[in-house]
Amino acid sequence: MKRDIIIVGGGAVGLMCAYALVKQGRDVTVIDEGDITNSTSFGNAGLLSAFDKSPLSYPGVVGETLKLMLKGESPLTFHPTLDLKIYRWLLKFVQSASEERMKKSMALFEKYGQLALDLYTQMQTEDGMDLDLQKKGLLMVYTQEETFKQKVKKSQNEERFEILDVAQTKHYLPCANDRIQGSVLLKKNAHIDPRCVMLEMKAFLEKSGVHFILNEKIEDLIFENGDIRYVKSKEQLYEANTVILSTGYQIKLARKELMLTPAKGYSITFEMPEILKPKTSLLFADMFIAMTPRRNDVRITSKLEIGSNNKEVVQKQINSIKENFKRYTLPFEMKNPVEWCGFRPLTPNDMPLLGRDEKYRNLIYANGLGWLGITFAPAIGEIIANLITKEQANGDSDDIMAFSGFFQ
Numbered sequence: 459m460k461r462d463i464i465i466v467g468g469g470a471v472g473l474m475c476a477y478a479l480v481k482q483g484r485d486v487t488v489i490d491e492g493d494i495t496n497s498t499s500f501g502n503a504g505l506l507s508a509f510d511k512s513p514l515s516y517p518g519v520v521g522e523t524l525k526l527m528l529k530g531e532s533p534l535t536f537h538p539t540l541d542l543k544i545y546r547w548l549l550k551f552v553q554s555a556s557e558e559r560m561k562k563s564m565a566l567f568e569k570y571g572q573l574a575l576d577l578y579t580q581m582q583t584e585d586g587m588d589l590d591l592q593k594k595g596l597l598m599v600y601t602q603e604e605t606f607k608q609k610v611k612k613s614q615n616e617e618r619f620e621i622l623d624v625a626q627t628k629h630y631l632p633c634a635n636d637r638i639q640g641s642v643l644l645k646k647n648a649h650i651d652p653r654c655v656m657l658e659m660k661a662f663l664e665k666s667g668v669h670f671i672l673n674e675k676i677e678d679l680i681f682e683n684g685d686i687r688y689v690k691s692k693e694q695l696y697e698a699n700t701v702i703l704s705t706g707y708q709i710k711l712a713r714k715e716l717m718l719t720p721a722k723g724y725s726i727t728f729e730m731p732e733i734l735k736p737k738t739s740l741l742f743a744d745m746f747i748a749m750t751p752r753r754n755d756v757r758i759t760s761k762l763e764i765g766s767n768n769k770e771v772v773q774k775q776i777n778s779i780k781e782n783f784k785r786y787t788l789p790f791e792m793k794n795p796v797e798w799c800g801f802r803p804l805t806p807n808d809m810p811l812l813g814r815d816e817k818y819r820n821l822i823y824a825n826g827l828g829w830l831g832i833t834f835a836p837a838i839g840e841i842i843a844n845l846i847t848k849e850q851a852n853g854d855s856d857d858i859m860a861f862s863g864f865f866q
């Protein structure tokens with residue numbers, strides 16, 4: 459049986475591609491090596507943080523990271539490796555840290571972040587999905603005097619920001635202690651519960667006729683006459699007109715070099731006294747620790763480990779997150795903690811890798827969403843679905859040409 463569209467990888471990106479395609483009347487099959495309950499798309503912070511946030515490679519990133527490393531508060535760990543690709547990735551990361559690149563990235567973040575936020579709103583209001591979407595802004599909490607002053611300077615007299623001193627910050631973050639410097643509320647940002655997104659989306663897609671083949675790993679792609687014809691698991695061959703690869707940080711199936719590196723991160727989800735719970739999502743900006751209030755608990759996430767392929771939760775890293783967090787918060791008990799780790803598919807300039815393979819036109823990549831996969835996933839689905847249904851070449855799609863890291 460020949461299928462219309464096969465999506466390999468049912469993380470947020472794959473499911474959002476399925477959503478946009480099924481809305482455009484296409485027949486879609488999602489194949490995943492797991493059961494869609496514990497990919498990177500589940501354990502993340504759920505921040506929809508496209509607005510007024512600089513990319514990871516911003517001017518000054520190297521100096522600031524070194525300073526934090528000396529203080530023991532840096533989220534970054536680099537594991538030296540013999541894999542030369544990582545050093546090329548690092549070089550491009552450093553090269554991307556220019557003022558011009560940052561402005562361009564932030565404009566793209568704003569455009570596709572808004573599209574994604576509108577689509578999340580539509581999913582909740584029109585499709586009836588319960589995503590726990592909260593449009594209350596993102597609080598950037600500063601622990602270093604210098605970085606807070608810089609942020610205040612940039613945020614003055616702008617409607618989209620609210621500058622808060624320590625006492626005002628404590629209104630939003632009652633568990634903060636007096637060591638924080640203050641905060642800036644980025645009003646346009648939002649957050650969701652990623653677990654709700656994944657489970658509600660899967661249920662919606664099943665109802666809409668999307669076929670799911672789970673617990674089956676695709677091991678190879680088979681090509682004929684310049685096209686991809688089959689995807690192959692241990693047990694089966696599946697034939698398709700079009701194949702989308704949305705396999706997150708796992709890129710062995712790709713037929714071209716995808717310049718992305720797995721960047722390991724952690725989350726700790728716990729219950730805390732209601733009175734101390736933050737009123738909105740926040741980021742301890744100097745330490746890259748995010749904190750998201752959810753219906754029944756709170757999640758903190760952090761760490762950016764490059765060069766590691768260890769899939770286990772490393773207790774030293776969990777302890778380091780807790781120590782850094784506790785330095786700036788009142789003492790309280792983290793009840794029923796659940797510790798988790800996952801890998802971000804991180805590109806050096808924060809641009810996702812989207813578009814058709816040059817050699818095999820019906821093979822399409824939707825990868826490299828890095829630390830912003832939940833923020834952008836619905837927009838990526840829309841871009842990829844348009845590419846397919848309008849039968850566009852990469853060059854015909856303004857979105858691919860503007861946003862895809864293949865062209866930058």
Ligand SMILES: Cc1cc2nc3c(=O)[nH]c(=O)nc-3n(C[C@H](O)[C@H](O)[C@H](O)COP(=O)(O)OP(=O)(O)OC[C@H]3O[C@@H](n4cnc5c(N)ncnc54)[C@H](O)[C@@H]3O)c2cc1C
Binds near residue numbers: 472507799801830
């Ligand atoms: C600690 C942490 C915090 C984060 N916080 C945020 C945040 O606040 N906001 C935000 O926007 N983003 C955040 N992110 C990033 C976000 O989680 C990712 O960008 C996003 O989940 C990537 O989605 P994906 O669909 O590309 O990949 P994944 O979620 O990894 O999904 C890929 C899927 O492909 C499947 N797969 C892989 N290979 C095969 C194969 N050969 N055959 C079959 N199936 C296969 C896997 O099983 C998996 O289900 C965070 C990430 C981390 C680690």
